[in-house]
Amino acid sequence: MILILLGPPGAGKGTQTAALVKNYQLTPISTGDIFRANLAANTPLGLEAKNYMSQGLLAPDDLVVRLVADRLSQPNPTKGYLLDGFPRTVFQAEALEKMLAEKNQKVGVCLLLDIPDNELMVRLTGRRVCRSCGSVWHLTFSPPPADLKCQCGGEIYQRDDDGEAAASNRLKVYQAQTQPVATWYQDRGLLRAVSASGTPEAVEKSISEALAGAF
Ligand code: AMP
Numbered sequence: 001m002i003l004i005l006l007g008p009p010g011a012g013k014g015t016q017t018a019a020l021v022k023n024y025q026l027t028p029i030s031t032g033d034i035f036r037a038n039l040a041a042n043t044p045l046g047l048e049a050k051n052y053m054s055q056g057l058l059a060p061d062d063l064v065v066r067l068v069a070d071r072l073s074q075p076n077p078t079k080g081y082l083l084d085g086f087p088r089t090v091f092q093a094e095a096l097e098k099m100l101a102e103k104n105q106k107v108g109v110c111l112l113l114d115i116p117d118n119e120l121m122v123r124l125t126g127r128r129v130c131r132s133c134g135s136v137w138h139l140t141f142s143p144p145p146a147d148l149k150c151q152c153g154g155e156i157y158q159r160d161d162d163g164e165a166a167a168s169n170r171l172k173v174y175q176a177q178t179q180p181v182a183t184w185y186q187d188r189g190l191l192r193a194v195s196a197s198g199t200p201e202a203v204e205k206s207i208s209e210a211l212a213g214a215f
Helices: 013-024 031-040 044-055 061-072 090-101 117-126 164-187 200-210
Strands: 002-006 027-030 081-084 109-114 127-130 136-138 191-195
Touching (some): 013 027, 013 200, 027 061, 031 044, 031 081, 044 061, 061 090, 090 164, 109 164, 109 200, 117 164, 164 191, 191 200
Parallel strands (some): 002 081, 027 081
Antiparallel strands (some): 127 136
16 A cells, blocks of 8 residues: 655644554655755765755755655565655656556555644744654643653754744745645545644544545
């Protein structure tokens, strides 16, 4: 099963990815996490993506498509893949369809996390994450420990692109470039939408209802 998790920045894709991977035994491919890991390790890929990421812009399609093709070509012992943060443009959706067709595979479901715009800026600018394990906090809704040390020992920080200017840019980019991807999957009968406004647990429940019969 190839499951796509689509939604604006701040909708909770990272949090729900962790639950979905566990509940459905999927291998996650999170393009944002891959870029951040490469940035932290100063690899050529990280350096190439750095400027786009810090401004809240999308990395070039061909770069992201190559990266995902490479991941999809590696052996996968689980029941499928969960794509988090990809595809983000119609070009990427079409490229994914082609690369899967070459392996006689196709997307099973595109799950859209739906949330009103006005909730997103608050979620994004208050978000704090662990540099090591990726755990997520929020200054108001789920405050991190005062010493900003995660249970895993990692440092809790604010992502560069969660600052006011970059976050607002990311929302504009989502509307212009990624919303059409939801329509693209809807036209193919593959879109299932859930409200992402509630608690992580409530959203997880809505997702399992939306995915009933898909696996
Ligand atoms: P995310 O953690 O998914 O919000 O991704 C962080 C940043 O990585 C984005 O703002 C983009 O700069 C870059 N990125 C991640 N996934 C993609 C993608 N599918 N296409 C283009 N850029 C991406």
